[in-house]
Amino acid sequence: MSDHDSAPAAPAWLGGVRDSLPLLSGYIPVAVSFGLVATQAGFSSLETLAISGLIYAGASQFVFVGMVAGGAPLWLAVAMTLLINLRHVVYAPNLAPWLPPSRWWPWLMHGLTDQVFALALARLPQLAERQRVGWFCGAALLAWLSWIAGSLLGALAGEWLMTQWPLLGEVMPFALPALFLVLVAPRFTSPRWALALCVCIIAALAFTLGGLANVGIPLAAALGGLCFFTLRAPRLPGGQR
Template identity: 30%
Template sequence: MESVMNSQKIKQNNVLLSAFKQALPIVLGYLPVGFAYGVLARKSGISIDNTVIMSLIVFAGSAQFIAVGLIASGASALSVIITTFIVNLRHMLMSAALSPYLKKWSKLEIAGFTFQLTDESFAVHSTRFAEGDTHKGETFLINSIAQAAWVGGTVLGIFSSTLINDVKPMGLDYALPAMFIALLIFQIKDKSHVIVGLITGLLSTALALGGAGQWNVIIATLIGATLGAAVKWGNK
């Protein structure tokens, strides 16, 4: 009986360690960016309670930053809700992409999983699921560790908001691009992925310099994804 319990503890520890290793790139990105959000939210006049609650129940970096900006400019509650809803519509595509792997999950499990799904955790899970790793416990641990990092960064930002006038000189805005670079590296499997990634990056830069504005990312991503699908289809 004791040996069985020890075996179960070892398995649990292995799952926890594996989840932490996979979530580590997200944690390293979420702590500084969550910190920046906490500072900006307090500077915008949002209460401590509401700042933390937003990270707990919204848990969407871009939407939260947009909401802070809108609230600071005096926008109405309806404007904030509609804008953040539109920004988060991409979650429909991410959820649809992962849905084939969740057919055996209960509705409650799916709801819990999608609640904590972000761009970054999607990148991790899409790779895991494609490799056949759909362990529920590990999946929820990765999501929970990621959100804990985001909330923790938020709390640190709140307590530091009185000491910091501007977060831009601290270079925290580079944390998200750095995190996505790390996640991208984990997903590279062959040379075609590297080539498509480089072409997409160069195209995005060229479009930005050419005056495409923020559309440069979307256009480059669509072209890069199409190119990648064509290469994959051609190799079959």
């Protein structure tokens, strides 16, 4: 067995855990909400846990549970779940150049959520190759376990929690935009990048306000990318593009 295939070293695990701690304040309130919604829709605590542990994709879980509870055909609920999660298709290829050979990666892809991707894309290039599997394990596992624990908490005591601390559910999720801002800020390296990123952020915000949050992510990213490459297009003599 090569070095790459040996179990990840503890310090790298810990680094991943430490870096993913900010994710928790965003994950847990949403997971608690999911646990509450799922039990109110008639799912047991065990079933709620199974959905969170196996599907592990926030928005699509709400849709799956809502459609099943509403009596929609099961194939349609599955199709909608996959459609919402289709945006994940571009995450792993972006990380691939930073992933050293290891048999662990296929298993770890289960933990590749929006947030873990954003964190990994920013941190993996800064780490030594031998640390990357361990770092990703720590970050992805903590995020996954916090999602499962939050869902269980929501299923068992969600209603009580929401009435006791209503403000907490509103304030804690702000950790996610704060974290994403910190992750995207180093990319503002030139006017070209800055303009394309701003177009992308504003477009995603507009899509969300228009009720298109999930489809808005890939669409806004495509718009930002289009802006980036349009700005690069060389000018021909005479000022024409």
